[in-house]
Amino acid sequence: MAAGRKGSRTVQAAGSPVVLGPAALAALQAWTIAEARHVRHFILGDENTLRHCLPELQGHVPALREAHIMAVAPGERSKSVDVCHALWSHLAAEAADRQAVLIALGGGVVTDLAGFVAATYKRGIPVVNVPTSLLGMVDAAIGGKNGIDLDGIKNVVGTIRQPVGTYVHVPFLRTLGKRELMNGVAEMLKHGLVNDAKHWKAVCAAALHDLKALEPLVLRSAEIKAAIVDEDPQDADKRRLLNFGHTIGHAIEARSWESPQRGLLHGEAVAVGMVCEAWLSWRSELLAREALDEITVVVRERYRPHHLDPVDHHRILQLMANDKKNADDRFRFTLLEAIGRGRINVEVTAAQVSAALDHYRLLMRDGPKEAV
Numbered sequence: 380m381a382a383g384r385k386g387s388r389t390v391q392a393a394g395s396p397v398v399l400g401p402a403a404l405a406a407l408q409a410w411t412i413a414e415a416r417h418v419r420h421f422i423l424g425d426e427n428t429l430r431h432c433l434p435e436l437q438g439h440v441p442a443l444r445e446a447h448i449m450a451v452a453p454g455e456r457s458k459s460v461d462v463c464h465a466l467w468s469h470l471a472a473e474a475a476d477r478q479a480v481l482i483a484l485g486g487g488v489v490t491d492l493a494g495f496v497a498a499t500y501k502r503g504i505p506v507v508n509v510p511t512s513l514l515g516m517v518d519a520a521i522g523g524k525n526g527i528d529l530d531g532i533k534n535v536v537g538t539i540r541q542p543v544g545t546y547v548h549v550p551f552l553r554t555l556g557k558r559e560l561m562n563g564v565a566e567m568l569k570h571g572l573v574n575d576a577k578h579w580k581a582v583c584a585a586a587l588h589d590l591k592a593l594e595p596l597v598l599r600s601a602e603i604k605a606a607i608v609d610e611d612p613q614d615a616d617k618r619r620l621l622n623f624g625h626t627i628g629h630a631i632e633a634r635s636w637e638s639p640q641r642g643l644l645h646g647e648a649v650a651v652g653m654v655c656e657a658w659l660s661w662r663s664e665l666l667a668r669e670a671l672d673e674i675t676v677v678v679r680e681r682y683r684p685h686h687l688d689p690v691d692h693h694r695i696l697q698l699m700a701n702d703k704k705n706a707d708d709r710f711r712f713t714l715l716e717a718i719g720r721g722r723i724n725v726e727v728t729a730a731q732v733s734a735a736l737d738h739y740r741l742l743m744r745d746g747p748k749e750a751v
């Protein structure tokens with residue numbers, strides 16, 4: 380970790396600085412003056428982030444007051460080829476050259492989209508991430524993965540390319556809704572589970588509505604994500620630690636959008652996935668029973684139970700298979716050896732996944748005693 384300007388600290392994620400803390404936006408102002416004073420600045424946001432966060436950004440970063448603003452509609456649907464086309468055209472019509480800087484002000488949708496547009500416009504212009512959602516701050520804005528969706532498949536087109544900087548300013552979360560906040564908390568819990576038992580305890584104990592209490596935990600989570608990316612920029616091995624809860628979680632998320640009950644947010648599905656995968660860790664004799672119980676209680680207290688139908692199992696397995704199945708009917712999971720220690724590349728069979736889904740279903744129906 381490097382000391383940054385007073386009130387901020389800077390960590391590296393694959394050579395890309397992530398500036399954390401109350402003075403993060405002051406650091407962005409300093410960077411803009413020093414490195415990008417004479418270039419054109421384009422800020423990309425969605426309608427919510429431009430309304431709630433742009434005045435604060437420009438208040439702290441006067442160098443961006445003259446920036447050209449580009450708006451997209453909020454939501455996943457903006458991660459599309461059509462929206463990219465509109466943004467590329469817009470940049471070209473404004474005669475943006477290769478020195479132009481694109482500043483992404485928003486949640487994961489905006490940073491994923493901006494990262495891809497910046498990677499491809501004129502063969503690449505610099506992008507700066509200013510995440511405004513909790514999921515963005517602790518996850519999506521860090522690591523350089525960007526991309527868009529195609530034919531209903533998420534993130535199928537994209538690149539890995541680092542932003543020139545990421546500036547994490549926690550007060551933006553003031554206007555974020557509770558459901559969106561809990562969406563990001565799931566990733567924070569995951570960071571604790573795979574990497575840092577103390578962080579897990581702290582997130583479990585935190586008053587999540589109290590931004591002052593939450594701030595150091597958000598920064599710690601961003602730091603954990605950055606450190607893991609730094610060890611494995613190209614997503615070859617160590618970064619798989621971050622997949623805990625996601626192998627089953629992704630499939631449950633996709634399935635939830637196919638069924639009549641409301642679709643799950645990513646973090647809500649990951650919460651379900653973490654219960655299932657903690658159970659798999661216990662069944663694989665990696666994780667102690669007490670640790671499984673602790674994880675289960677925490678998730679049950681914080682997230683609404685998700686109704687899983689036994690007839691969904693087949694479809695969930697199919698969605699998982701589209702993603703990551705090995706030739707021999709096995710999946711490769713990231714599981715837990717303990718709270719605070721993940722293990723990558725654990726082989727799990729389809730039958731075990733099905734048993735984990737059964738476990739979750741019975742747990743939500745009957746409570747913990749019936750679930751063993």
Ligand SMILES: NC(=O)c1ccc[n+]([C@@H]2O[C@H](COP(=O)([O-])OP(=O)(O)OC[C@H]3O[C@@H](n4cnc5c(N)ncnc54)[C@H](O)[C@@H]3O)[C@@H](O)[C@H]2O)c1
Nearest residue numbers: 427431453486487488489511512514515519524551554555
């Ligand atoms: N690149 C990666 O490594 C990575 C990692 C995780 C997720 N993602 C992607 O991130 C996306 C999800 O990100 P998300 O959950 O941030 O979604 P999002 O960007 O859609 O933001 C969620 C909602 O919150 C609003 N919002 C954001 N900040 C706000 C603020 N400060 N005040 C009020 N409203 C605010 C947005 O307008 C939106 O309506 C997905 O597309 C996912 O694929 C990418």
Ligand SMILES: [Zn+2]
Nearest residue numbers: 566625645649
């Ligand atoms: Zn995730």
